[in-house]
Amino acid sequence: MSGPSPDAHAGTGSRCEAAAHVQPSLLEGTPLHEVPFVVVDLETTGGSPHADAITEIGAVRVQGGEVTAELGTLVNPERGIPAQITVLTGITNAMVMDAPTIETVLPSFLELAHGAVLVAHNARFDIGFLRAAAERIGMTWPNPRVVDTVALARRVVTKDEAPNHKLASLARLFHSATQPNHRALSDARATVDVLHGLLARMAPLGVTHLEDLATAADPVPEARRRKATLAQDLPSTSGVYQFRDASGRVLYIGTATNLRSRVRSYFTASEKRKRMAEMLTIAASVHPIPCPTPVEAAVREIRLLAEHRPPYNQRSTRPHAQPWLRLTREPYPRLSIARTPPPLGEPGVLGPFPSRVSAQLALECASRVFGLRTCTARLPATPEPRAVACTLAELGHCSAVCTRAEGATAYAHGLERYLAFARGERSDLLDSVTDRLRELSAAERFEQAALERDRLQSLLRGAEAVQDLTSGYAPEIVAARPRAEGSWEVVVTRFGRLTASGIALRTRDVPATARALQASAQDVPEPTSWCESALAEETRVLTAWLTEPRVRLLSVQGAGPHLPVFAARRARAELTTLLQGPARAIPGAA
Structure with missing residues (x-):
């Protein structure tokens, strides 16, 4: 078990020297000098497998x-060899008449190749024939990893050095001890020398391990591929990585279950994002922050994004500025958008929302469904004699409490319905809005239907956000989750903040690990407002982790302001099902 690294500034607690330690990963990668290769070449009766x-x-x-074994043999093709093939290879029908058939030779070859990476010059040809031969005689082809020296040569051998990428040209370039002559063993020996020459050229480009070969022939700019060495010394544990420029400025932050493998992938053809290509040209180093658990890595990423605001991350780097929906304090409250996190316990709060546009859509939906007013004037408890109702009242969309005293009862009823919805209670909201969507679709008013859909989705997301936060705001929660290899992730949260995490290697170590983490966990004062103890996104990540089916709650202190959990999430899932069902009639509903 281990706690957070001191240089991460994530504040999840101190290191714990308790019952367990993080096991080193077995996924460091295999250096190329430890990889067995079997270089193969075939001669055939033609070009079709x-x-x-x-x-x-x-x-x-x-x-x-070093050469550890060789196999060279003629094979009886059990058919005639065309004259042009004999001219090319020198192999005649008489030469193969007494040779063993493929049924005898192929098992011997597969035994030689067991556990090795197959290498061939124009591998598609040779491997295609071997696979087809296995199929014909009823053998299972083992699907080994394959390297094509033609593809590698296209990446590192220029036309100035060799007129083409044929085996004979490359053998001359790399001073092969054996010159190819269209005989299988000679060509295989020449290909060995070519392979070694190509790998020597690719080492400075970061191709130093077996895993690098999978993308070594990809069309990646040389300058980017050369930077793959930035991943060379990274650990293969889970954690957070930071790309930094020459001055140490953080350019990009991400998380990974295997830091080395994930960072290496940025220097392959699989990375196609233009922003990342631009970032990689600037990057000078990668700073890893190993984390004992994936949930801690996710939390660290959230905190570091808010701290550094890296220019190449598209996720929000200003979480403190996210808007909320609050009720105004007046006789007839209305919904308003606020940038400041509301006090804990304030009724009717929704959010935070990802943007002001999203908050505005939610406001419009809630105001219409629950009959809350949208006018911004402060209204007295008793209507003024000269007050005049607005257009919304004339259309029946407002109870007109500004002009009619009897409207107060209807307004109070709508307000209570909204407060019940915000508390997480089941309401008729979904039925009301989906009925409206069907009416608009039936009238072929698809644009208005799509707008109503977006409003409802924004409202449900805002309710889901605050319900997630409330569910995680207990004074302390200690929980554990089993991992595939038999160990356990153990986590301590306080008021929605991750304060410690670690690994118990065995089930019986979980209680001791939990006690040690509790003792070393960060103290968190009781907050008075939302997001005071932790960013909203952090608390929602922890809530999602805590509510996974495999997670076991070891202890929970204090009741906290718990709501009926995830009512909005369930409603949003129901809405998604409705929009994706057979009766869907709203363009873009997904």
């Missing part, structure tokens, strides 16, 4: 630059 047959197999097994 299914119509033609193998006449000769040559294979060389190498590791660390």
Whole structure:
């Protein structure tokens, strides 16, 4: 078990020297000098794997630059060899008449190649014939990893060095001890020298491990591929990574279950985002922050994004500025958008919302469904004699408490319905709005229907956000989740903030690990307003983790301001099902 690293500034508690330690990962990658390669070359009766047959197999097994085994044999194709093939290879029908058939040779080859990476020059041709031969004789092809020296050569050998990427040209370039002559074993030996020459050229570009070969032939700019060495010394544990420029400024922050593998992927062809390409040209280093648990990595990322506001992250880097919906304090409250987090316990709060636009859509939906007024004037408890109702009242969308005393009862009823919805109680909101959506769709008013859908989704997201926050605001929660290898993640939260996390290697270690984490966890004063103890996104991440089916709550202190959990989430799931159902009639509903 381990706590957060001191340089992460995440404040999740101190290191814990208790019952367990983080096990080193077994996924560090295999250096190329430890990888066994089997270089293979075939001669055949023609170019079609299914119509033609193998006449000769040559294979060389190498590791660390040393040849450890060879196989070279003619193969009886059980059919005639065309004259033009004989001219090219020198293999005649008489030569293969007494040779073993593929049924005998292929098992021997597969035994030689067991556990190795197959290498061939124009691998599609050779591997295609081998696979087809296995299929014909009823053997299972093992699908080994394959490296094509033609593809590698296209990445690192220019036309100035060699006129083409044929085996003979590359053998001359790399001073092969064996010159290819269209005989299988000779060509395989030449390909071994070519492979070693290509790998030597690719090492400065970051191709140093077996895992790098999977993308070594991808069309990646050389300058970017060369920076793959930034991932060289990263650990293979879960955690957070920071790309930094030469001055140390943080450019981009992300999380990974395997830091080394994830960072390495930025330097392959799988990374196609233009913003990332721009960032990688500036990046000079990668700073890893290993974390004992994935949930701690997610929390650290949230905090570091808010702290550094990196220019290449598209997620919100200003979480403190997210808007909320609050009720005004007056005789006839209305909803308003606020940037300041409301006090804990204030009724009718929704949010935070990702943007002001989202908050405005939610305000419009709630005001219409629950009959809350949208005018901004402060209204007295008793209507003034000269007050004049607005257009909304004339259309029947407002109870007109500004002009009619009898409207106060209807307004109070609508307000109570809204407060019940905000508390997480089941309401008729979904039925009311979906009925409206069907009416608009039936009238072919699709744009208005889409707007009503967006308003409802924003309102439900705002309610879901505050319900998630409330569910995680207990003074202390200690929980554990089993992992695939038999260990347990143990987490301590206080008022919605992650204060400690670690790993118990065995089930019986969980109680001791939990006690040690509780003792070393960060103290969190009781907050008086939302987001005072933790960013909203952090609390929602923790709530999602705590409510996973596999998580076991070890202890919960204090009742906290708990709501009926996830009423809005369930309603939003129901809405999604309705919008995606057979009766869907709203363009863009998803």
